[in-house]
Amino acid sequence: MGPGPINADPRVLRAMSAQLLGQYDPAMTSYMTETMGFYRDVFKTSNEQTLLIDGTSRAGIEAALVSMIEPGDRVLVPIFGRFGHLLREIAERCGAEVHVIEREWGTVFTPEEIERAIRTTRPKILAVVHGDTSTTMAQPLDELGAICNEYDVIFYTDVTASLAGNTFEADAWGLDAVTAGLQKCLAGPSGSAPATFSPRAVDLINSRKSIEAGIRSADDEVTSSPIRSNYFDLAMIFDYWGPKRLNHHTEATTMLYGARECARLLVDEGIDSAVERHRMHGGAMHEGLRGLGLSVFGDESHRMNNVTAVYIPETVSGDAVRAELLDDFGIEIGTSFGPLHGKVWRIGTMGYNARKDTVLTTLSALEQVLRRAGAAPTAGGGVGAAYDFYADEARDAAAADAEAEADLDAAGAALAAGVPA
Amino acid sequence: MGPGPINADPRVLRAMSAQLLGQYDPAMTSYMTETMGFYRDVFKTSNEQTLLIDGTSRAGIEAALVSMIEPGDRVLVPIFGRFGHLLREIAERCGAEVHVIEREWGTVFTPEEIERAIRTTRPKILAVVHGDTSTTMAQPLDELGAICNEYDVIFYTDVTASLAGNTFEADAWGLDAVTAGLQKCLAGPSGSAPATFSPRAVDLINSRKSIEAGIRSADDEVTSSPIRSNYFDLAMIFDYWGPKRLNHHTEATTMLYGARECARLLVDEGIDSAVERHRMHGGAMHEGLRGLGLSVFGDESHRMNNVTAVYIPETVSGDAVRAELLDDFGIEIGTSFGPLHGKVWRIGTMGYNARKDTVLTTLSALEQVLRRAGAAPTAGGGVGAAYDFYADEARDAAAADAEAEADLDAAGAALAAGVPA
Missing domain, CATH: 3.90.1150.10 (Aspartate Aminotransferase, domain 1)
Known part of the structure; x- marks a missing residue:
């Protein structure tokens, strides 16, 4: 009953005891595709690029940031707990010029405070934690998408601690990049990071695409701004999860089974x-x-x-x-x-x-x-x-x-009487 | 029956269906410590820093390289298959000045060829794949440790494809850093990368240690050459696996159970x-x-x-x-x-x-x-x-x-007769 990891749903553990499949076995690739669909529902998004990063939730954060940040980019991080410090630190290691605003632990920012900081720093990316377990606070995000849109800022959030336990709507709130983990409200083990990326984020990331020499063909272009990590190179990971199925890492099969089951159970519950x-x-x-x-x-x-x-x-x-x-x-x-x-x-x-x-x-x-x-x-x-x-x-x-039933009864009576409800 | 991933041992899958533990539950931390011991036996090493990287085998490679390579460092990569290209590419992304020597796929290097390249390029690190599944070749490593020692070169290898299926001796062969994966001869799923680091590698890595602002105390030193990745910062990962138990990522519990069981079964078999x-x-x-x-x-x-x-x-x-x-x-x-x-x-x-x-x-x-x-x-x-x-x-x-039995009989007879065997 701590702040996570918590007990996994036994159905998730059972799914994880299934025998492995080869990485290009059609059964395996169809599980991957199904998993993308389930997570679109969980994140409330229609983003094509909705997939798993093979690592713990902080792997998801680093994949998103290192794939989007080019050295020297300005990133704004509002910090209201430990995990804001983590976003700052990861962004710094990616070579960003990080600007922070801080609030006392136990409080959150108003949209006006964040807009003011955006106006001052003109960042390329706003990176903010949704729910920070260190303080138990949830930063309201619903008004930030419009602000980011106005100032042409990429809007990233980490929802590891909040997803499925608190209202979250990736598309309606205007998110460009979202990362999560299984070990909180998703009722699974740490070790897989579901993530989703808007078309705008995908364009940015794909503009930095590299193709490994070992599998590159002659007509592939070479980028001038390669992503600093191979393992977290989302452009390559998109091609692995997408129809090209271009080999990158070997998908962590058992974690995929687990992540898929976590999402399937949530979709089933609603x-x-x-x-x-x-x-x-x-x-x-x-x-x-x-x-x-x-x-x-x-x-x-x-x-x-x-x-x-x-x-x-x-x-x-x-x-x-x-x-x-x-x-x-x-x-x-x-x-x-x-x-x-x-x-x-x-x-x-x-x-x-x-x-x-x-x-x-x-x-x-x-x-x-x-x-x-x-x-x-x-x-x-x-x-x-x-x-x-x-x-x-x-x-x-x-x-x-009772109220809903009464409404239904009234509507039924009105219908029977030929009166518009 | 492909080149991996392959079917997992059912005992590994069963171990992975166990309920989760909290990350600082003494039962959990003792599993982590036990796992370190099992992998010392698997790698044939006495290295204290023998642990798991939470990701697939390529996460292990990147963790080793990004933690050891400072931008501008010279790295020598002998390439005899696809995974040599991968080492080159990861080293390049870490900012290394990479020098390669290449051999036709299907062949391996002689120690003399590698020594010659070391003499010419004077690298800080030699990074070479042990078994490259793309060509099915195993590069002999047993004579390279002495050469690296002579030229003061850090000796790194990836044994993902070879470990436990081919003779490998981390300490006797003079390795400084070794990374692996579970999905080949270890009979587990992809998603956890066992790794080991010699005291020399640990000193290098620890000299670049960062401590996150969110958990830093006033008397902690700040390095001038921080590791470019937070997730793969081995100095932090050492402190998480070591007695300090300093929070880093949330260990991937189910993958830990799996990795532990893979090694336990091997130690049991010998x-x-x-x-x-x-x-x-x-x-x-x-x-x-x-x-x-x-x-x-x-x-x-x-x-x-x-x-x-x-x-x-x-x-x-x-x-x-x-x-x-x-x-x-x-x-x-x-x-x-x-x-x-x-x-x-x-x-x-x-x-x-x-x-x-x-x-x-x-x-x-x-x-x-x-x-x-x-x-x-x-x-x-x-x-x-x-x-x-x-x-x-x-x-x-x-x-x-029969020969061994005959030797034993002869020794017994000699002993009975009072004659030295």
Whole structure:
């Protein structure tokens, strides 16, 4: 129940135990093509170039940035937590001239703040984290696409921590490049990074295309601005996933099976339903933690659905409580990084662990461990508050259902009476 | 039965279906530490820094090269197949001044040729492929360590295609950096790259260490020559796998389980026994292919144990034969790249597929398909030659056993008689 990686969905693990296929076996290439389709649904995009980077989520970030950044390019990184620092650092290593704006951990930027920085720095790329687990904040992105469009800025975000647990719409929000990972709300293991690229990003990347000497033919052009990495050269990776099937790496077959199953399960559930499930169980955890008497960290109006940070009570050792939860109850929760290290615990409700039983078990165990550590949690306060939250949710859902049914009845009656509804 | 990826050992797949662990769960970190130990045995090294790169085998290559190469460094790459071109290309992208020597595909270099090139170019790094599946040749490396030592050159090799199927000794041969993959003789899926680094390589890499701003403390030094990649920054990866456990990427848990099991099975079998198994079944395949009347490609004295290339008979379509083998017999074989594309088939006997039944089934099916395609394979010639080879092997083994037993008896008799043996 930490900030991820979390337990994988057993169906994902089962998919990953299937025997391997050769890399150009039609069954294998059709799995690759299917996987592209599933992730278009997950990202809410129609981008042709929607595929997997073979590595952990940070491999996806580096692939996107190194393929788009030419040395000397200006990149703007708004930083509101650890992973903003990571974007800055990766962009710097790609040779970018990086400009940052920073906000206190636990807060997010307004669109105006970001627009002002764009006006000042005139970057080629805006690179911003969507949900930063280090602070549990989700940066609103829905208004940034229009701003980037106005200033002709490539808009990149990393949604590793947020995708499928929080509303996200790649196309509607005007994203050019998006990267993710499996180990949070997608309920899979770390090691594969789903990513999607708009036609504009694809044009930029393909303008830097290299073809390996070992497989190059005489009429292939040679770029003057090759991407600095071979492994992360998206132009080559596009040609490997596309109809050319030009050999690049050997696709990580087992991770492909896993990534495909993660997306297939989400598409089956419905992305909006998955987000709603995260909202509900994340909400119950949040209320439960408050019910135990703990204080929630950060700007509540921009909290991610799938992870909550609470201040560690001053009288207890944060690490001792975490160790006892893990050793005696088999429940893992996290601390955080940098300014928050040792100050907060981070408790996730994501992916396969976004369930009622995991929420109630965690709150129940935490109460016991806190009490034994000398704190004074409200007896039954955590589980009680979560139960209350679930009851409210059920009532709201029933009311909404009844209203929808009444509307339907009214429409039916109107239809029967020949009256336009 | 292609040049890899091949079928995974079912025990590896089973290990990969285990539930995930948190990245700092003591059970997880102890798996990481165990895995380091297993790979020391597989590589035959005592290098502390023996670990996994989270990506396919080419990720391992790039991690080694980008962490060791500073822009402007001279790198010598002897090229005898496609993967030599890959080393050149990756080194170039790292900013190296790359010097190459080339040999015709199907041949390898003498140590003298490589020494001559070292004397001329004075490189910082010699980067050479061990077994290049594109040509099925294995470059002898055993004399190169001493040469590199004499000229103070860092000695790097990629053993993705050769490890565990051909004799390899990282320490005895004087290697500084070695990278591999799971999808060949290790009998696992692509997606994790085991690697090992000598103390000299580690010193070089650590001299370029960066620490991310998000987790840096005030007294950490800042390098003047940072590694160009964050994801492949081995100095950071060493600190993640080492006792500091400094957060870098989130280790790809399922791939770790797989990589660990691949190595555990090899250690259990004995590395030398695994190489011997590949020699035996590769030899049977080689004899069988000749027995069918096919001509083997390349310098036979430097053939890898685990893959054989044969010329495609001029009267048949290489792709049609491969398709029929796959579609009707469920057996995949490969073609090759560049100058060999469409000229040879490559047939592997590696990892879980280095077995008698797979050799005989493949030869048997190939005979049928060749005949239907209008070629005139010797009836029963492939399977017959393989059977003969196995019989010779069994006779040799029995003779060796008898000799060893006789030696033991003689020693025992001498001991009983009080005579020094």
